[in-house]
Amino acid sequence: MTTPLILDVQGLTKTFGGLTAVNDVTFGVPQGGIISVIGPNGAGKTTFFNLITGIYAPDRGTIRLAGRNLVGLRPDQVAAAGIARTFQNIRLFSSMTAEENIMVGRHSRLKSTFLDAVLHTRGFHDSEREARETARIMLDFVGLSKWRRELATNLPYGDQRKLEIARALATTPKLILLDEPAAGMNPRETEDLKALIRSIRDDLGVTVVLIEHDMRLVMTLSESITVLDYGTKISEGLPHQVRNDPAVMEAYLGRGAAAGDYGKEAR
Amino acid sequence: MTAVHPVSPRRVTPDRTGLLLLIFLLTSALLLLSHNREWLGTLGGVGALLRNPIVEAVVVSLFLANILFAYLWRAAPWAKALVGLGSLLLVLPWAGQEDTSLLDLSIQIMIFAALALGLNIVVGLAGLLDLGYVAFFAVGAYLWGIFASPRLAEILRYYGENPGATNAGTLALGLFLTAVTAASMVAINRHHQRVPPTRASSWGFGLASFGLVAGLILSARALLVLNAFRAEGLANGIDPNFFWLFLALSVLAAAIVGVLIGLPVLRLKGDYLAIITLGLGEVIRVLANNLDLYSAGSQGITPIGSASVGWFDALAARLGFAEDQYGLLFLYVLSLLMVGIILVVNVRLDRSRIGRAWIAIRDDEVAAQAMGVPLVRTKLIAFATGASFAGVMGMIFAAKQTFVSPESFNLFQSIGVLSMVILGGMGSFPGVILGAAVVTLLNLRILPGLGEATANLSWIPQQANPGQLQRLIFGVILVAMMLLRPEGLLPSRRRTLELHHEGDQEDDSAKGTGPSLTGGGGDVYSPGLETRQEDEPAGGTR
Numbered sequence A: 001m002t003t004p005l006i007l008d009v010q011g012l013t014k015t016f017g018g019l020t021a022v023n024d025v026t027f028g029v030p031q032g033g034i035i036s037v038i039g040p041n042g043a044g045k046t047t048f049f050n051l052i053t054g055i056y057a058p059d060r061g062t063i064r065l066a067g068r069n070l071v072g073l074r075p076d077q078v079a080a081a082g083i084a085r086t087f088q089n090i091r092l093f094s095s096m097t098a099e100e101n102i103m104v105g106r107h108s109r110l111k112s113t114f115l116d117a118v119l120h121t122r123g124f125h126d127s128e129r130e131a132r133e134t135a136r137i138m139l140d141f142v143g144l145s146k147w148r149r150e151l152a153t154n155l156p157y158g159d160q161r162k163l164e165i166a167r168a169l170a171t172t173p174k175l176i177l178l179d180e181p182a183a184g185m186n187p188r189e190t191e192d193l194k195a196l197i198r199s200i201r202d203d204l205g206v207t208v209v210l211i212e213h214d215m216r217l218v219m220t221l222s223e224s225i226t227v228l229d230y231g232t233k234i235s236e237g238l239p240h241q242v243r244n245d246p247a248v249m250e251a252y253l254g255r256g257a258a259a260g261d262y263g264k265e266a267r
Numbered sequence B: 001m002t003a004v005h006p007v008s009p010r011r012v013t014p015d016r017t018g019l020l021l022l023i024f025l026l027t028s029a030l031l032l033l034s035h036n037r038e039w040l041g042t043l044g045g046v047g048a049l050l051r052n053p054i055v056e057a058v059v060v061s062l063f064l065a066n067i068l069f070a071y072l073w074r075a076a077p078w079a080k081a082l083v084g085l086g087s088l089l090l091v092l093p094w095a096g097q098e099d100t101s102l103l104d105l106s107i108q109i110m111i112f113a114a115l116a117l118g119l120n121i122v123v124g125l126a127g128l129l130d131l132g133y134v135a136f137f138a139v140g141a142y143l144w145g146i147f148a149s150p151r152l153a154e155i156l157r158y159y160g161e162n163p164g165a166t167n168a169g170t171l172a173l174g175l176f177l178t179a180v181t182a183a184s185m186v187a188i189n190r191h192h193q194r195v196p197p198t199r200a201s202s203w204g205f206g207l208a209s210f211g212l213v214a215g216l217i218l219s220a221r222a223l224l225v226l227n228a229f230r231a232e233g234l235a236n237g238i239d240p241n242f243f244w245l246f247l248a249l250s251v252l253a254a255a256i257v258g259v260l261i262g263l264p265v266l267r268l269k270g271d272y273l274a275i276i277t278l279g280l281g282e283v284i285r286v287l288a289n290n291l292d293l294y295s296a297g298s299q300g301i302t303p304i305g306s307a308s309v310g311w312f313d314a315l316a317a318r319l320g321f322a323e324d325q326y327g328l329l330f331l332y333v334l335s336l337l338m339v340g341i342i343l344v345v346n347v348r349l350d351r352s353r354i355g356r357a358w359i360a361i362r363d364d365e366v367a368a369q370a371m372g373v374p375l376v377r378t379k380l381i382a383f384a385t386g387a388s389f390a391g392v393m394g395m396i397f398a399a400k401q402t403f404v405s406p407e408s409f410n411l412f413q414s415i416g417v418l419s420m421v422i423l424g425g426m427g428s429f430p431g432v433i434l435g436a437a438v439v440t441l442l443n444l445r446i447l448p449g450l451g452e453a454t455a456n457l458s459w460i461p462q463q464a465n466p467g468q469l470q471r472l473i474f475g476v477i478l479v480a481m482m483l484l485r486p487e488g489l490l491p492s493r494r495r496t497l498e499l500h501h502e503g504d505q506e507d508d509s510a511k512g513t514g515p516s517l518t519g520g521g522g523d524v525y526s527p528g529l530e531t532r533q534e535d536e537p538a539g540g541t542r
Helices: A045-052 A075-081 A098-105 A114-119 A122-142 A157-169 A187-204 A215-221 A239-243 A246-253 B017-034 B037-041 B045-051 B053-072 B077-098 B100-125 B134-147 B151-161 B168-194 B199-226 B228-234 B240-265 B270-290 B310-318 B323-350 B353-363 B365-370 B375-401 B411-424 B429-454 B470-484 B493-502
Strands: A005-016 A019-030 A034-038 A060-065 A083-085 A175-179 A207-211 A224-229 A232-237
Touching (some): A005 A207, A019 A207, A019 A224, A019 A232, A045 A175, A098 A122, A122 A157, A122 A187, A122 B353, A187 A207, A215 A239, A224 A239, B017 B037, B017 B053, B017 B077, B037 B045, B077 B100, B100 B411, B151 B199, B151 B228, B168 B199, B199 B228, B240 B270, B240 B375, B270 B411, B310 B323, B323 B353, B323 B375, B411 B429
Parallel strands (some): A034 A224, A175 A207
Antiparallel strands (some): A005 A019
């Protein structure tokens, strides 16, 4: 790879009691890439995301974003450093409107202080305008402008996923982590999502890493795929390389089935 | 009792300017009449009826309901302003001239309204259940109580008699230590913003904070010893003109105590947080009970002074108030002003980056943090803001009562304020003010009035007398309220939508909620979706 790495993870390890959830994983994301992380259920994918975003502290290993060490930072500091994320089970702010959800995403970028808010200084008005404008742009970007004033929980399921992406993008990240963005979506919505993810990279210049079980989406979208199983990286490479890797087939289908062809739906 | 209409923000209500003014005039006349002994005397039977405690309580409640109507009803803005300001600034003080207890009641309502607004930030907006809130009220009350009473002279006298080895050098050392440790804490904190804390820097911070406390204690002790000779001149506390300075100090002191209590406990959530705040709230009360030198223990501190403002007294005299009413009238106006300021601060914070962060934390801590909201700092701001409101009102409370004792700050006060917040509507500013008014009226007027009115009725058995059963009746009202309107009397926009959204299937009490609340949630995409766009957005306007 000739492009510089935006995210560089070396030897990342996390154990919970006796269980090694992530085991010595090394993972590089080139600037401007779309990378997928796949693996059977319980492979440690979400734990891996939680380690990168500071929700868990790793036992060993380093995480660097554009050269800056992220280990030891709190999740909000990681967000401020430039990594945004969405969640496997949607975590929108249920009592806020779509617009307000995105405005929260703007939190770390706004400068207005407590006193600014109380005194309604110019700084306050500027930052409110800026947040509202970002919300408008982001809602537009994901195609949810019509839901601006609607409570987040009232949105249809697929749109809630998109709103989560918009909220994450509002933090102006360098890198966005999408945790199963297509879960629960129908084929049409998945197609929309694919276009949206491409647009995040092409139009906003944000590097994308996604965890996904929808193999059709993963195979057509990703430029590189990393496969985790039992917390260990078992394969990495271009989609067709990973697809034909015996280790991957074994992880998904079991030892005996790996001898046959990869014809069945891999979940 | 104050009548409350279900709020239906989206239904266009008829203009009620005329009705509003009519009710204002009627209830004002009734209030003025029922509080004027001379006029009552000329009315014979009607006068006797108006003097009945329960009738009187109803009259006061109806009068206060005016302000609620002015807020709720659609009416000309001038009429709303007239009713609101007229009630608070004209009629109420006027009636209070005849019956001082009315002013006292109003101040009490406003104190609780401010407390409820403060607790609302912590519980309603940030979602942190705080059962020790009244501790901050105690901080403000004792701060002024100690300095504006003979207590101060007692403390100085004690230190004059027991100076120990303290001298001017001690003061210098204390101040030096304070400055150095504070500076290093700030430096370490800055450092932590840039790089993750190491073990050494964390220990350094701990050591520095220990040094800061030591420095502050040394300085305070030295100041007390060095000023001990002033004890004679301060026999009745400090000059009343310091009142204004202490108003600011009480805000500051309560906010600092809020941060100190908040720092160790805000890592916890939910039940754990509730229990630990309950404990820390009790700690403050127990301290007040046992630090005899400073707080006079369970005897309490008295008499506590108040501000005396020359021009205000002159004005009050001009308006025909008796000399012993000046102080109360002054505190009435002051607390009105404070509630106004606190309300404005609340509304402004709610519609800012910080308010959004609070609600985000309440809705989903993990997601909020992942979006860049620093949890501990944001929660601390909520704690400190709520605490500061309590602090300033504590000071007004001390000045009004001229007496503070630990009994005023027990757990039941915290729970009382919490019940105001929940009864009024968590997260809703008008709601919690209404909740404070309703609960205070119930506790101070309606239920005692009921007891008094029925005390001599021979057909009610002694055990079933409402006077004896005040707590029970209050409890029944609370339970009934929570069953009928779980979102509170004047729910916040968010809360209504949420509660009635989640309970769509089984909750049939969803009166007055918008049309677009069905569906959503786990629905997958459906072609019928487009029609819902036609419905009015449930988000309301901001």
